[in-house]
Amino acid sequence: MEALVCEKLGDPGGKMDENSPIVLSKNYPIPQLDSTTAVRVRVKATSLNYANYLQILGKYQEKPPLPFVPGSDYSGIVDAVGPNVSIFKVGDRVCSFASLGSFAQFIVADQSQLLRVPEGCDLVEAAALPVAYGTSHVALVHRARLTSSQVLLVLGAAGGVGLSAVQIGKACGAIVIAVARGFEKVGFLKSLGVDHVVDSSKEDVTMSVKDFLKARKLKGVDVLYDPVGGKPTKAALKLLNWGAQILVIGFASGEIPVIPANFALVKNWTIHGLYWGSYGIHRPGFLEDSLRELLSWMEKGLITIHISHIYSVSEANLAFCAIRDRKAIGKVMIAFDDKTSPRSKL
Numbered sequence: 001m002e003a004l005v006c007e008k009l010g011d012p013g014g015k016m017d018e019n020s021p022i023v024l025s026k027n028y029p030i031p032q033l034d035s036t037t038a039v040r041v042r043v044k045a046t047s048l049n050y051a052n053y054l055q056i057l058g059k060y061q062e063k064p065p066l067p068f069v070p071g072s073d074y075s076g077i078v079d080a081v082g083p084n085v086s087i088f089k090v091g092d093r094v095c096s097f098a099s100l101g102s103f104a105q106f107i108v109a110d111q112s113q114l115l116r117v118p119e120g121c122d123l124v125e126a127a128a129l130p131v132a133y134g135t136s137h138v139a140l141v142h143r144a145r146l147t148s149s150q151v152l153l154v155l156g157a158a159g160g161v162g163l164s165a166v167q168i169g170k171a172c173g174a175i176v177i178a179v180a181r182g183f184e185k186v187g188f189l190k191s192l193g194v195d196h197v198v199d200s201s202k203e204d205v206t207m208s209v210k211d212f213l214k215a216r217k218l219k220g221v222d223v224l225y226d227p228v229g230g231k232p233t234k235a236a237l238k239l240l241n242w243g244a245q246i247l248v249i250g251f252a253s254g255e256i257p258v259i260p261a262n263f264a265l266v267k268n269w270t271i272h273g274l275y276w277g278s279y280g281i282h283r284p285g286f287l288e289d290s291l292r293e294l295l296s297w298m299e300k301g302l303i304t305i306h307i308s309h310i311y312s313v314s315e316a317n318l319a320f321c322a323i324r325d326r327k328a329i330g331k332v333m334i335a336f337d338d339k340t341s342p343r344s345k346l
């Protein structure tokens with residue numbers, strides 16, 4: 001089968017030649033069923049997350065031994081089932097996530113980890129759901145318990161997790177403020193009916209949000225969703241209400257922010273550190289339940305997945321470029337069985 005293999009650490013966004021850390025293997029061994037409840041999935045699509053990029057750079061918290069096949073969330077068609085598989089049959093449409101290995105034509109998972117993709121939901125879009133929407137669902141619904149009267153501020157709002165937070169925030173009925181860089185991203189967020197969008201390449205974020213809050217007679221931000229870190233976090237802290245909640249999601253800026261404990265004390269802030277993947281170890285079944293709810297939201301049209309770029313696996317370097325160069329609006333995908341050239345859906 002075809003699989004993308006990370007053979008050494010480095011930037012995967014360069015040309016895929018002998019210097020590249022990623023190599024396309026055309027005859028990588030097809031994984032075999034490894035238990036009686038195992039299911040093999042023929043992968044239709046897999047999504048790129050910032051974490052996949054960081055992992056190949058060697059800058060992610062989980063550092064697998066080399067060589068490894070990267071990739072986490074995926075969708076596809078059931079290709080083979082173990083003798084005790086009771087939930088799925090060959091031909092079923094499924095999606096799931098793994099810690100590694102989805103940048104390949106086949107992947108094996110236990111039946112308990114797979115989710116059925118509802119009829120009417122696009123299979124490529126379903127592969128974009130688990131990590132990004134799963135993270136925002138756990139963060140906003142389970143941790144912050146966001147309600148319709150609250151103000152949600154999302155940094156990096158046009159990125160993978162950011163856009164999912166915007167949509168889930170709207171689905172919860174919150175007043176959503178989005179921060180993103182550049183005309184295209186801002187225009188897209190406005191088209192979704194976001195309450196206020198700030199272009200961080202042109203405007204002072206703090207001033208713009210303060211003006212919006214004042215015009216709407218709102219005191220401040222109740223929930224901060226932060227996948228960026230660095231200076232944007234520092235600026236956002238000035239906007240938070242008494243009793244606000246801070247969701248620490250990631251550090252796309254490359255800078256881990258400092259949130260002074262004395263501010264948290266005086267303002268009664270709650271700081272939630274959130275590592276989505278770790279729920280799989282500490283709360284078995286929790287992520288699957290969260291994803292089932294999200295798939296039902298997708299089926300009802302409460303959330304719609306936006307994919308800005310789709311590539312074939314042989315063009316994986318271009319997919320990583322889109323992430324690295326902050327081009328993505330929503331998700332960047334790798335799709336299999338797709339013979340067309342790289343394209344942008346923008």
Ligand SMILES: NC(=O)c1ccc[n+]([C@@H]2O[C@H](COP(=O)([O-])OP(=O)(O)OC[C@H]3O[C@@H](n4cnc5c(N)ncnc54)[C@H](OP(=O)(O)O)[C@@H]3O)[C@@H](O)[C@H]2O)c1
Pocket residue numbers: 048049050051131132135156157158159160161162179180181182185200227228248249250251252253254274275276277323324326328330
């Ligand atoms: N905690 C968890 O369990 C969890 C789960 C998923 C993701 N994450 C983390 O969340 C972060 C975002 O992931 P993602 O997959 O959504 O990535 P993404 O699609 O690339 O989005 C990242 C966004 O961050 C913004 N950004 C600001 N400064 C940046 C910089 N210097 N370099 C790159 N981007 C910058 C960009 O928006 P503008 O260009 O508009 O500024 C971009 O849209 C990552 O740190 C990732 O590891 C954490």
